[in-house]
Amino acid sequence: MTTKIAFIGGGNMASAIIGGLLKQGLNSADILVVEPFAEARERLTRELGVQAMEAADRRLADARLVVWAVKPQTFRDAAAAVQAHTGSALHLSVAAGIRSDSIAQWLGSERVVRCMPNTPALVGKGMTGLFARAAVTAADREQVEQVIRTTGDLLWVAEESQLDAVTALSGSGPAYVFYFIEAMTAAGAQMGLSPAQAQQLAIGTFVGAADLARASSEPPEVLRQRVTSKGGTTYAALTSMEDSRIKEHFIVAMEKARVRAQELGDEFGAP
Numbered sequence: 001m002t003t004k005i006a007f008i009g010g011g012n013m014a015s016a017i018i019g020g021l022l023k024q025g026l027n028s029a030d031i032l033v034v035e036p037f038a039e040a041r042e043r044l045t046r047e048l049g050v051q052a053m054e055a056a057d058r059r060l061a062d063a064r065l066v067v068w069a070v071k072p073q074t075f076r077d078a079a080a081a082v083q084a085h086t087g088s089a090l091h092l093s094v095a096a097g098i099r100s101d102s103i104a105q106w107l108g109s110e111r112v113v114r115c116m117p118n119t120p121a122l123v124g125k126g127m128t129g130l131f132a133r134a135a136v137t138a139a140d141r142e143q144v145e146q147v148i149r150t151t152g153d154l155l156w157v158a159e160e161s162q163l164d165a166v167t168a169l170s171g172s173g174p175a176y177v178f179y180f181i182e183a184m185t186a187a188g189a190q191m192g193l194s195p196a197q198a199q200q201l202a203i204g205t206f207v208g209a210a211d212l213a214r215a216s217s218e219p220p221e222v223l224r225q226r227v228t229s230k231g232g233t234t235y236a237a238l239t240s241m242e243d244s245r246i247k248e249h250f251i252v253a254m255e256k257a258r259v260r261a262q263e264l265g266d267e268f269g270a271p
Ligand SMILES: NC(=O)c1ccc[n+]([C@@H]2O[C@H](COP(=O)([O-])OP(=O)(O)OC[C@H]3O[C@@H](n4cnc5c(N)ncnc54)[C@H](O)[C@@H]3O)[C@@H](O)[C@H]2O)c1
Pocket: 008, 009, 010, 011, 012, 013, 014, 034, 035, 036, 037, 040, 069, 070, 071, 072, 074, 077, 078, 094, 095, 096, 116, 117, 118, 119, 171
C-alpha cells in the first residue's frame, strides 16, 4: 500500500491532524508516523490504527506530504535522520518558531509550508495560520489546505514573521481561554456554586459568546456593550478589570509569547 502522508513526531498535534484526516475518510494505511517512543507508537496504533515506525526508512519515500510535528528543540536532529528518505515530498511544519529558511536548509527542499494549528483541532474546531515559501505552488497549497481543513478553519499570512503573532494569539490562545475558565470556575465556586456547576456555566459562556461573536455582524466591542447595563453587574466587574489594567497586561503577556516564538527560531533554527 502506498503511503501518502508521513508524520515526523506522533504526539498531540500529529494525533489531532491524523484524527481529522481519518474522520474525513483517509485510509489509515495511507498514514505513516515516525515516533521514537514505544509508548507513543503503541497509542497511535491502538487509538488511530496507523503504522508507527521507530526511525525513518525508505518507506517514507512514498509520502507526497511530510508533516513535521516535533518540538522546535528536536527539529534539527529529526530532519537530519529523515531528510534522505523523503524524496520530493511537500513539507508542512507545525513547529513553533522554526523558520522556513532553516527547514529548507535542513531538508534540501524549497517546498516548505509552515503552519500554526491549535489544540481545538482535536475536536475539529482548530484555527490554523499558514505561511508558504515562494516555491510552493497553488496545487501544493491546495494539498495542505485539504489536510488542515479536516481539523477546522485556516488563514494564510503573507509574511513569515506574522506566524509568530499567530502563535501568540491562536496557537497559545486555547491556554488563555482555559485559564479564564479556571478563574471563572474558581470565582463561581467561591460565590457558593459547586465547582461542577461553576465549570459548566463558565464553559457554556465561552462557547455561547464565541458562537455569538462569530455569527454577529457587530464587533465584539458592541456585543460587550450590550451586556453592560449602566450601573449594573457587568459594569462593576469591567470597571474593576479596567482599574487593574487587565487588557494592557494581557497585551504585554501575548507580546512575550510572540517574542518567545522568535527566540525559538533563533535558538533552535539553522545558524
Ligand atoms: N500543543 C500545542 O498546542 C501546539 C499548537 C501548535 C503547534 N504546536 C507545535 O507542534 C509541535 C509538536 O507539539 P506537540 O504538542 O504535539 O508535542 P508532543 O511532545 O506531544 O509531540 C512531539 C512528538 O515528537 C516525538 N519525537 C521526539 N523526537 C523525535 C524525532 N527525532 N523524530 C520523530 N519524532 C520525535 C516525541 O516522542 C513526541 O511524541 C511543536 O513544535 C509545537 O511547537 C503545538
